Amino acid sequence: MKVKHLAICLAISSFTLHLSAAVNPKNGGANHKSTTVAPAVEGWYFRAVSGYPAAIAFEPVVLFKNGEYFDIGDEPLETLDVAASKSSRPKAWGTWKKNGATFLLTNNEGKSHDYKLGAGNWFPAYAYTGSVKLKKGYEKVSGGDYGNGTNALVIKKISFIDDTHFAEGSNGGVMTPGATAWKKTGFKGGTYKVYGNTIELNYGSKVIKKSFAFGATGSPAHPTNTMIFIGGDAYTDTE
The missing domain is CATH 2.40.128 (Lipocalin)
Known part of the structure; x- marks a missing residue:
């Protein structure tokens, strides 16, 4: 009976440790996941930026509903690995909020810039739907x-x-x-x-x-x- 009781205790102990590892992120359990899929999109825009050596350039920006923004580059959102992108292109990510008609974007260094539709520095960007055709x-x-x-x-x-x-x-x-x-x-x-x-x-x-x-x-x-x-x-x- 003692041997049987000891076997049952060991089985319960093993199950408890396995369950703890599965739910404890510190142990690399199942709930410890990095975000890979792009969040829900609030809107696409592009902004005018000044730089060197060109006097002005336009950059597309995606605003996400979770309050983040992304200076989108080569890769489309449908294949974007968010965790990998934040690691390889940290300066492309930041946060945003809207105050009235003004969009306030804060980059990963904590510097903020404000943009406004109709002010010449912030414009909407649009997806392809077929209603507007590409030029030659x-x-x-x-x-x-x-x-x-x-x-x-x-x-x-x-x-x-x-x-x-x-x-x-x-x-x-x-x-x-x-x-x-x-x-x-x-x-x-x-x-x-x-x-x-x-x-x-x-x-x-x-x-x-x-x-x-x-x-x-x-x-x-x-x-x-x-x-x-x-x-x-x-x-x-x-x-």
Whole structure:
């Protein structure tokens, strides 16, 4: 009887330890999980920022209902691993709140900036629904004056040949007081499809998904195909 009683006690003790490990986050139990899926979205916007060497640039921003914001980059929300993103791109994350018509964004360093629709620094961004069509050609121009007579210019181009085919390429150069260098990358392409805030580029051997949004125009604001955002970069039409 003593042996049987001891076996029962050991079994109960083992079950208790197993249950404790399953519910105790400190022990790496089942409830210790990192957030990987993007939170519910409050809205998409883009903001005007000043920087060097370019005088001004536009950056897409996603506001989440949980009070966080994200400077969205290359990866679309549908494949975003939030925990991994916060580790690799901590400066892309922050918090936001709205006071009246003003949006107050606080970055990961605790610095706050306020934005307001209609003030020229904050605009709505829109998903692709099919009601607004893409134009044939877009380009992204970057670079500027780096001082000491050095100037750089990079032009990335993408053409939507029809409803399913695209081609892309780039030109770039550096000019100094003593020399000039220029490089042109030949066009490559494949097929594409756009849905919501995602664009899929199929190069044949691989498919790359990137974030996507339309810019805004008018008052009241509405989607425009004269500016689009691909992978966090602003492109303007070439027509």
